[in-house]
Amino acid sequence: MAARVLVLGAGFGGLELTATLAEELGDAADITLIDRTEEFVFGFSKLDVMFGRVRADHVRHRYSGLAAPGVTFVHAGVTAIDADAKRVETTAGTFDADYLVIALGADYDLSRTRGLAEYGHEFYSEAGAFATRDVLEAFTGGDVVVGITAGPFKCPPAPSETVLLLEEMLRQRGIRDSSTITLVMPFPRPIPPSPDASAAILAAFEERGIAWHPDTGVRSLDGDRRVANLGDGAQLPFDLYLGVPVHRVPDVIEASGLTVDGWVPVDPLTLETPWPDVFAIGDCAAVGTPRAGVFAERQGVTAARRIAARVRDASAVDRYDGRGTCYIEFGGDAVGIVDVDFFAGRPSATLHGPSRALAADKNAFGAARVKRWFGRDWDPVGRSGRARTGPP
Numbered sequence: 001m002a003a004r005v006l007v008l009g010a011g012f013g014g015l016e017l018t019a020t021l022a023e024e025l026g027d028a029a030d031i032t033l034i035d036r037t038e039e040f041v042f043g044f045s046k047l048d049v050m051f052g053r054v055r056a057d058h059v060r061h062r063y064s065g066l067a068a069p070g071v072t073f074v075h076a077g078v079t080a081i082d083a084d085a086k087r088v089e090t091t092a093g094t095f096d097a098d099y100l101v102i103a104l105g106a107d108y109d110l111s112r113t114r115g116l117a118e119y120g121h122e123f124y125s126e127a128g129a130f131a132t133r134d135v136l137e138a139f140t141g142g143d144v145v146v147g148i149t150a151g152p153f154k155c156p157p158a159p160s161e162t163v164l165l166l167e168e169m170l171r172q173r174g175i176r177d178s179s180t181i182t183l184v185m186p187f188p189r190p191i192p193p194s195p196d197a198s199a200a201i202l203a204a205f206e207e208r209g210i211a212w213h214p215d216t217g218v219r220s221l222d223g224d225r226r227v228a229n230l231g232d233g234a235q236l237p238f239d240l241y242l243g244v245p246v247h248r249v250p251d252v253i254e255a256s257g258l259t260v261d262g263w264v265p266v267d268p269l270t271l272e273t274p275w276p277d278v279f280a281i282g283d284c285a286a287v288g289t290p291r292a293g294v295f296a297e298r299q300g301v302t303a304a305r306r307i308a309a310r311v312r313d314a315s316a317v318d319r320y321d322g323r324g325t326c327y328i329e330f331g332g333d334a335v336g337i338v339d340v341d342f343f344a345g346r347p348s349a350t351l352h353g354p355s356r357a358l359a360a361d362k363n364a365f366g367a368a369r370v371k372r373w374f375g376r377d378w379d380p381v382g383r384s385g386r387a388r389t390g391p392p
């Protein structure tokens with residue numbers, strides 16, 4: 001009988017895990033992939049939509065056309081996970097598994113930042129980022145604060161990219177001189193493991209007049225006085241506040257008793273949880289790497305290969321290596337690349353670029369994943385012109 005593999009969450013990690021597993025095992029596995037949404041959206045596409053590079057419908061990838069043979073997609077919400085029994089309750093019924101993978105990502109808790117929901121705009125969820133596009137279009141100039149409440153947060157370079165793309169947008173619209181931009185981050189430098197990437201980003205901030213407020217987070221927004229209250233006691237006036245909310249595991253993970261210190265515990269080299277044959281990958285897992293798609297993806301490959309070895313009764317040799325390549329938008333269609341290694345004794349990272357050639361590399365990265373997971377051609381930022389709606 002084929003091994004039943006149940007994958008919860010069809011995000012960056014879950015999609016790559018199922019693709020790898022289908023390749024490795026073919027008919028030897030019966031793979032079910034469950035997600036509460038019907039479409040996948042890359043994290044970086046949220047910024048592309050928010051800054052008017054492409055339309056929202058261009059970045060949504062429907063699960064109905066999954067490329068991996070033998071994978072059944074179920075559109076349902078996961079409501080309870082019994083890791084001992086490897087049994088999962090969903091809005092579409094109960095599923096039993098021989099191998100269970102938890103790849104449910106991270107959710108946001110806006111209530112932890114007083115005033116954020118009322119006076120600010122979170123741009124990290126799909127809905128938040130897409131709605132922020134209209135907010136930016138209507139903005140006529142003033143003080144902008146881009147603030148993070150606390151770590152960990154997804155894709156550490158994303159807030160730096162946001163202020164650089166925002167600066168470019170305001171300049172193109174002729175309202176840069178009547179605006180200020182400040183980035184508040186609870187890190188000493190924009191990309192902690194990479195001094196050279198951080199130096200390049202700080203130089204770009206300096207050159208473009210973007211204020212950098214490190215080592216603290218935004219605690220609350222005062223709507224009457226229109227100020228952001230920071231953890232270090234500073235107060236920043238804002239006309240427009242763009243926020244990264246507190247991250248947490250989805251409710252169902254917490255309610256199922258699967259967390260330690262807020263995240264799902266795993267062996268970082270194997271991605272297996274303390275429950276045998278139950279794996280956790282990506283943003284919901286405590287792996288020790290940043291929350292980003294490139295890390296979730298590689299964790300998915302390792303977990304898939306280890307499951308495949310177990311199904312075949314072979315010894316599993318694949319170990320997660322903590323490596324990833326992060327793309328950083330600098331504005332002006334220039335992209336930098338940072339190769340990061342988190343398990344090399346201490347985190348290390350090298351910056352390449354920024355350049356327009358590397359922007360093409362980033363496009364190829366997105367296009368290759370859509371081809372692999374969905375079997376479709378895709379041009380991430382619509383350079384063909386079809387999908388573009390805003391200024392280039």
Ligand SMILES: Cc1cc2nc3c(=O)[nH]c(=O)nc-3n(C[C@H](O)[C@H](O)[C@H](O)COP(=O)(O)OP(=O)(O)OC[C@H]3O[C@@H](n4cnc5c(N)ncnc54)[C@H](O)[C@@H]3O)c2cc1C
Nearest residue numbers: 009011012013036043044078104105155282283292293294
């Ligand atoms: C603005 C922004 C820019 C980013 N840029 C980049 C980038 O350039 N490069 C990069 O590598 N990463 C980037 N990221 C981060 C990246 O998007 C995430 O880290 C990555 O998607 C994590 O993968 P995952 O598989 O762990 O979770 P996700 O991709 O978030 O997938 C989790 C899935 O679980 C589903 N789910 C959750 N709860 C339930 C439930 N109860 N029932 C059913 N389904 C459920 C969700 O619908 C989702 O599809 C960015 C993020 C943001 C916000």
